[in-house]
Amino acid sequence: MLISKKINDAINQQIGNELGASLQYVAIAVSFDQQALPRLAAHFYGQAAEERDHAMKFVKFLVDADGEVKIPAVAAPKAKFATAEQAVKLSLDWEVEVTGQIHKLVALAKKENNYTTDAFLQWFVREQLEEVSSMDNLLKVIRMAGQGGLLRVEEWIARQSGKVTGPETMT
Numbered sequence: 001m002l003i004s005k006k007i008n009d010a011i012n013q014q015i016g017n018e019l020g021a022s023l024q025y026v027a028i029a030v031s032f033d034q035q036a037l038p039r040l041a042a043h044f045y046g047q048a049a050e051e052r053d054h055a056m057k058f059v060k061f062l063v064d065a066d067g068e069v070k071i072p073a074v075a076a077p078k079a080k081f082a083t084a085e086q087a088v089k090l091s092l093d094w095e096v097e098v099t100g101q102i103h104k105l106v107a108l109a110k111k112e113n114n115y116t117t118d119a120f121l122q123w124f125v126r127e128q129l130e131e132v133s134s135m136d137n138l139l140k141v142i143r144m145a146g147q148g149g150l151l152r153v154e155e156w157i158a159r160q161s162g163k164v165t166g167p168e169t170m171t
């Protein structure tokens, strides 16, 4: 086994955190879907899939390092949001929190001189910068547009994903 029990336990906990994020993003996507906001919904369904991928990266790491995979209980996500801003603010707070969790894992790996774990975690350090930055941008746009301007947020997301929203290319 290439990792200590302490690192193994912390990574199992992180698998739960990533799966929790995935469930939370599904719940947020559903709430947008139910308000007929398909781009916001698709954005969060996509985020949910990414979080599941993060969990699976940690699972694969434990298997590769001959550790023990023990997935913890995951709390039910929050399902009701008064506004889009509230849902996205929750997501940004979550991403900031996860960044702290990843940094703690890095600190533990460094403390144990576990270069295998440290190197593996660097992907997540970079990924969190992107996740926080993109969620922060989405929150800014939602705040600018306001609850009554969510259709403009839909257009913004469509442009961000490289789709042209001119009438000639609308599907």
Ligand SMILES: [Fe+2]
Binding pocket: 018, 021, 050, 051, 054, 098
């Ligand atoms: Fe994640």
Ligand SMILES: [Fe+2]
Binding pocket: 021, 051, 095, 098, 131
């Ligand atoms: Fe994330």
